[in-house]
Amino acid sequence: MRVLLVEDEARLAEMIRRVLSAERHVVDVAPDGVSAVALADRSEYDVIVLDRMLPDIEGTAVLRLLRAKGDTTPVLMLTALGAIEERVEGLDAGADDYLAKPFAFAELLARIRALGRRPVAPADNRLTAGDLELDELRHVARVGDRSVDLSAREFALLGYLIRHAGQVVTRHQILDAVWGAEPDVYSNVVDLYVHYLRRKLGELERADMLKTVRGVGYTLRPVEPGG
Numbered sequence: 001m002r003v004l005l006v007e008d009e010a011r012l013a014e015m016i017r018r019v020l021s022a023e024r025h026v027v028d029v030a031p032d033g034v035s036a037v038a039l040a041d042r043s044e045y046d047v048i049v050l051d052r053m054l055p056d057i058e059g060t061a062v063l064r065l066l067r068a069k070g071d072t073t074p075v076l077m078l079t080a081l082g083a084i085e086e087r088v089e090g091l092d093a094g095a096d097d098y099l100a101k102p103f104a105f106a107e108l109l110a111r112i113r114a115l116g117r118r119p120v121a122p123a124d125n126r127l128t129a130g131d132l133e134l135d136e137l138r139h140v141a142r143v144g145d146r147s148v149d150l151s152a153r154e155f156a157l158l159g160y161l162i163r164h165a166g167q168v169v170t171r172h173q174i175l176d177a178v179w180g181a182e183p184d185v186y187s188n189v190v191d192l193y194v195h196y197l198r199r200k201l202g203e204l205e206r207a208d209m210l211k212t213v214r215g216v217g218y219t220l221r222p223v224e225p226g227g
Contacts, residue, residue, distance in 0.1 A: 001046035001116045002026045006036040006062070007078070008055050016049070019105045020112070033057030040066055045073050047115045049108075050095070052079035060093040067094040067149055072139040074115035074152040078103075091196065096152045114179065115152070129165040130222025132206055134158055143204040153178065154197050161210070161220040170217040194218055 003025050007013040013029050020027045028043065030036035033054045040048065048066075052059035063075055077095040091098065097111050127134040133142045139155045140147040150158065160177045161169070171190045179189070194210065201207045211219050 001112070002028075002044070003112065004028050004030065004036065004039055004043075004045045004048045004073075006030045006033070006049065006054065006059070007051045008032060008053075009051075016105075016108070019109065023109060025112075031055075033059070033062040036062055037065060040071055040073070041069070047112050048073050048075045049112065050075050050077050052077055060089060060095075063093045063095060070138055072152060072155070076108075076111055076115055091151070094149065094151050127159055127162045129162045129209070129220055132162070132201075132204070132209065132222065134162055141200065141204060143206055146204050148200045148203045150200060151196075153193055154200060157193050157197055161218070165220045165222050168213045168216055168219045174217070190218075 003020055005013060005016055005020070005027055007016065007029065008031050010031070013031070017027045017029055028039055028045075030039050033056050036048075036050070036054075050059050050063060054062065057065075059077060059079070063077070066073070066075075074096045075094065076097045076099060078099055078101060080101045096115055099108060099111060127136070131143050134140075134155070135142055135147070138147075139150050139152070141150055141158060142148075156178045157174065160174060174190045178193075194212075198207050198210050201210060206223060209220055209223055211221055213219055
């Protein structure tokens with residue numbers, strides 16, 4: 001995979017670069033937010049590893065800027081800030097995963113591999129459930145002329161739910177479909193991302209589409225146009 005590493009600590013950046021290169025990943029290193037945005041603008045990456053604390057632009061601001069530009073590359077955010085509030089802020093900014101420093105390189109590699117497994121788009125690039133449409137090109141959900149941006153994981157989750165609209169799917173079925181064989185992932189991560197996705201659907205006034213089936217899992221119930 002081609003990886004963009006955004007890390008201002010030169011020693012750590014070089015260690016990560018060597019570890020990733022040893023796994024045959026192609027790595028570009030940016031020491032600050034401005035350089036990161038410039039590299040992302042002119043090159044395509046499979047994964048971005050983004051440090052939160054940068055010398056010029058805070059990592060979440062860099063991420064919001066990339067998402068505003070339509071960049072849907074999966075992002076793993078690194079931080080020395082381990083509080084739940086900090087993680088939530090990073091995920092809300094568009095991060096797909098979060099890893100607190102210090103970390104084991106084996107875990108870093110596993111998370112990068114997981115983020116590199118992107119969902120395969122259907123041939124017609126269009127998924128719908130009632131009046132809800134999933135835009136495969138921009139990674140947004142749309143109802144009429146309103147749209148909301150989705151992270152890569154939210155996109156994969158909503159795509160799975162749309163493909164099984166009207167059916168009740170369990171947490172383990174969702175884990176298998178969206179997270180695959182990713183290590184150290186538990187079923188409560190499904191609840192967390194359902195919460196994120198429901199909040200995004202709320203911006204489209206469609207939060208009620210995503211129902212919790214107590215003791216079983218979740219179901220997406222389409223709302224027809226005009227409903």
